Amino acid sequence: GENVEQHPSTLSVQEGDSAVIKCTYSDSASNYFPWYKQELGKGPQLIIDIRSNVGEKKDQRIAVTLNKTAKHFSLHITETQPEDSAVYFCAAKPGGYQKVTFGIGTKLQVIP
Amino acid sequence: GAGVSQSPSNKVTEKGKDVELRCDPISGHTALYWYRQSLGQGLEFLIYFQGNSAPDKSGLPSDRFSAERTGGSVSTLTIQRTQQEDSAVYLCASSPPGSGDEQYFGPGTRLTVT
Numbered sequence: 001g002e003n004v005e006q007h008p009s010t011l012s013v014q015e016g017d018s019a020v021i022k023c024t025y026s027d028s029a030s031n032y033f034p035w036y037k038q039e040l041g042k043g044p045q046l047i048i049d050i051r052s053n054v055g056e057k058k059d060q061r062i063a064v065t066l067n068k069t070a071k072h073f074s075l076h077i078t079e080t081q082p083e084d085s086a087v088y089f090c091a092a093k094p095g096g097y098q099k100v101t102f103g104i105g106t107k108l109q110v111i112p
Numbered sequence: 113g114a115g116v117s118q119s120p121s122n123k124v125t126e127k128g129k130d131v132e133l134r135c136d137p138i139s140g141h142t143a144l145y146w147y148r149q150s151l152g153q154g155l156e157f158l159i160y161f162q163g164n165s166a167p168d169k170s171g172l173p174s175d176r177f178s179a180e181r182t183g184g185s186v187s188t189l190t191i192q193r194t195q196q197e198d199s200a201v202y203l204c205a206s207s208p209p210g211s212g213d214e215q216y217f218g219p220g221t222r223l224t225v226t
Contacts, residue, residue, distance in 0.1 A: 036217075043116070045217065046215065049214070089154065102157075103154060
């Protein structure tokens, strides 16, 4: 089955700096790669996703890149703000109705 | 519109008791997932329902865990003879028809077994 590894497990950045979280996956059949943000006491919220037919996707201050050959994908947050502090999860999924495999999560702290 | 809802939000139970956790998915969503999240850990897949297909139960940790989905909508996760290691947040998510990719999570039920 699919195995998703995520690092770092914790990340502290100064407000305004950039944050990068990296994930690798093992199943070449995976073609959908979402990122979720989980704030304390809440369920994960989908913030951005990328499919295997593109290499990069941006949405305001967040971007995701995908390297299918190397089987890794990354989340980039620019101009970080205190409200970006949360746990971020990457995930990978094959096409169709299949289960999603999540990474272990990265706790991001943005220091004002 | 309304998101995924779960009830109760918190449940404290004594070891050995049975518990039922409820999930109301987003209306029209055909897929429903249950996950377990232990303190400070990632999401552990438990079970997945898709339409009228047989559920994928491959993540259930023991036969004390079971789930059903009635009428293709509401789902109940049942844990029998609860153990302290069952203490965790139980999250439910649903996906719209089509690719089934995007998952929308509920707020979770925090289960504490004393």
